[in-house]
Amino acid sequence: MLEPIKENWRILLLVVVVLGSTVALFGPGFGPEPAPGENASEAQQGITNLQYGLDLAGGTRVRAPLSGYTATDVALGGESPEAVADAVAAELDNASTRNVGVVPDESAVEVTDPTVTESQFRAAMDAAGYEYGGIRSGVTQETRDETMNVIQGKINEAGLSGGSVQQVQSITGEYFILVEVPGQGRQEVIDLLEERGTVRIDIAYTDGNGTAVQEGALIQGDFDEIGTATQSDRGPGAYVPVTVRNSDDDGQSPAHAFQDAVAQRGFPDAYETQADQCGYNSETGEIEEVNGDRNPCLLLVVDGEVINSFGMDSGLADDMGTGSWAETGRFRLTTGEFAEAQQISLNLRAGALPADLDISGEGTSSSISASQGENFRTYSLIIGVLSVFAVAGMVFLRYREPRVALPMIVTALAEVYTLLGFAALLGYPLELAVIAGFIAVVGTGVDDLVIIADQVMSEGDVSSRTVFDSRFRQAFWVIGAAAATTIIAMSPLMVLSLGDLSGFAIFTVLGVLIGVLITRPAYGDILRRLLTVR
C-alpha cells in the first residue's frame, strides 16, 4: 500500500502543490483584501484571486520624500517635548509649534513646515540653545510611521481597494513614502494625499445689527468618535454623527466648553419650535431674518470655507441650555450633499499628514489608464501562451518523442501555474516585470528539463533503475549549480529599492526554487517510469 506512494512521492508532491495552487487561485478566502464598504467579490479582479499591479490594472504610483529637516542627537536636557517644541518654534518666524516635533526616543527635533529652510532651522536650534549633532533633510521615523498610517487611513476611507503605502529607503539613505493606488488617476491621488482639510465649527451670532462669528467652537481634535457619512432620513442632505470629547485632564472639556458657548450665544432661547430656522447667508456672511427672528447659527467650516450653516433642533438646544448634553456629547454635522458629508468624515478621521509629501520637487509619480492596464493584461497572457508554444514546438522538433517532450511541457506549465498560485497566496500584485519573470522561469525550467532528458538518455537506452538514478544525479549537479547562480544574481535586486525589478527578481528566484525542489525531481520520476523497464 505504502510502496507506490514511496516510489512516486516526487510526482505526488507536484500534484499536491498544483492542487494547492488551484485552491489559492480560485478558492474563496484567498482573494484580495476588500476595502471597507466593499465585498469580497467586488475586490476580485477577474475570475482568479490574482491581483494586478499598476501596469496591468491601471492606477497611480507616487513616491516622494517627506519635506522637513531633522536635528539629530539633540541634548534635550530632560525638558518635556512640548517645552522644547515651543522654544524652537518661537525662534522660527514661519512655523508654529504644530510644525515642530520632538522625539525624545530618537533625540531628534524636526521641523515639518516646507517653508523653513535648513539654515533657518539651524539658526533656530542655535538660538533656542539646544546642542545637536547635525541637521539632515527628512523627518523622524516616528513622523514617517504616523504619515503612513494617515495615508493608509485616507486610502481606506476613500474606499480604494488594493491601495498600499510603504516606506522605502534609497541607496543614499534617504527615505521615501511609496503610495500605490490602482484604478485612480494621478491628480486624484495627489489631491487625496495633499488635501489638508481642516474641519471646525464656528458659531455665528447677532451683534447689534451686524453678525459676529466665534471661531473654532469645535475643532478637529475635539471629536472623540467620528461616524461614517449617513444619508438623512428626512428630506435631502446627509450628516456625519460625531461625539465630542467630554473629559479633560485640566480645565473644561471640549463638550462642556461647546455647550457653554451655545448657551451663551442664545441657542436655547432662539430655537423653541420648528419655525425657528437659521438664516445665515454664506455669501454676505450675515444672519438674515427668518420668520421674524435673527437666530444664531452653527457654521461648518472646511479649509476656512463655510460649507454649511444650520440651526439646532429644539430638543438639543434645551439639553445644551440645561447642561445635560455634554454627558453624551453626541452631535450631527449636517451637509447639503452626501459627497460633502463623506469628505468631512474623511477629513475628520484621517486629517492632515503630519508632514508634507514633496511630490513636485523630489517626488516621482506615474499613472496608467485603466483601459491600457486591462489591454496589457490580455496581451501579456497571449504573449506568455505563445512563448510557451514556441518552447513546446522546439522541444517536439528536437526530441520527436512525445514520451519525453510532453511531460517536459506539462512540467514547465505546472511550474508557472504553481508560481501564479504563490502570487495569489502572497497577494503579490502581478506586473509586466513579473510576467517577464514568469517567461524567464519557463525558459530556464525547460532548459533544465532538457539537461535531465539528454543526460538520462545519453549513452544508449536506460534499462535499469540504478543507471537512471546515477545519470539523473549527474544532471542535477549542473541544474543545482545553474540555479544557485541565478539565485545569487537575483538576490541583490530583491532587496534594493528598484521598483518593478524586485518583483521580477522575487518571482524568478521563487520559480527557480520551485523548479529545483519540486518540479524537476518530479520530471525525473516521470521520465524514469516511462523509460526504465520494470
Next chain:
Amino acid sequence: MVVIEVPEVNYTDYSNRQLAAVPLAFLVLALAIIGGWVVATGAPANMGLEFTGGVELRVAADGGDVEQQVQTAFDREPDSVRTILSDDVDEGRVVVVTFQATENDPEGFASNLQDQADAAGFTTLAVDQVSASFASDTARTALFGVALAFLGMSVLVFALFRTFVPSLAVVASAFSDLVIPIAAMNLLGIEMTLGTIAALLMIIGYSVDSDILLNDSVLRRTGEFYESVSRAMRTGVTMTLTSIAAMVVMAIVASVFGVGLLRDIGIILSIGLCADLMNTYLLNVSLLRWYKFEGVAR
C-alpha cells in the same frame, strides 16, 4: 518535417587563436560602440526616463497629425515625440511625449503639462514623472545591483569549479554576453530602463547555464575532450535555441501589441542568447582546450 539536429563541429580544424578571434572581435566592437556612446552622449546607453528624470506623457488625439499638434501644444518644446501603436484609441495611435528634467522645473510641472495636454484636446492616458535627483539615484542603484549580481555569479562559479582558467572562461563569456546586447541596444535605439536591466540580469542567469554545462562535461566527466564538448553542445544548443525561440516569439507578439517592455526584453534576450551561443562554443571552448591540453601540462 524539420528535425533539429545539433551539428557536430570539427574543432580540430581550428587553432585556439582562430576560435577565440571571432568572439573577441565582437566584444571589442561592442566595447568600442559603448565607448563611442560615452564620448558622444556622456552615457554608455540611451538612458530612459527612469535614469534621466523628467516627465513622460502618453496622449491620444481624435485624428489629424498628432505629432504636429503635440509640437505646438506645450509651452516647452518636448525633448522627444514618438508614436506607438495602441488599442486604446480608435485611431490606434498614441503619442509618447518626453520632457527631460532640468534644473529649474517649476512646482507642479507634470500637472501643468497634463493641463496643457487637456487644453489642446488630447486624452492623457498615462503620466510619468521622475525627479532628476531620484533618477540619478535609481541609476546608481541599478548599476550597483547589476555589478553585485555579476560579482556574486563570478564568486559562485569560481567556488564551483575551483580552477582558474575554466572559471574565468565562464565569467568572460558572461561579461561578453552582457556587453554585446548593450551595444546592440544603442544601435537599435532601445532605451535603458528598469525593464531592460531585468533582461540583462536574465542573460546572466541564462548564459551561465550553458557554460556550466560545458565545463561540467569537460572537467567533471570521463571521456575524451572533443567527445565531452560535443555532448555538452548537443544539450546546450538545444537549451539556448529553445530560449531564443521563446524570446523571439515574445518580441514579435509584444511589438504587435505595443507592450514595449516585453518587446525590449525579448529583443535583448534574443541578442544576448545568440551572443551566448558564440561565446560558449568559441571563446569558452578555446579557453577550455588550452587549459586541458597546455594549461594543465605546464
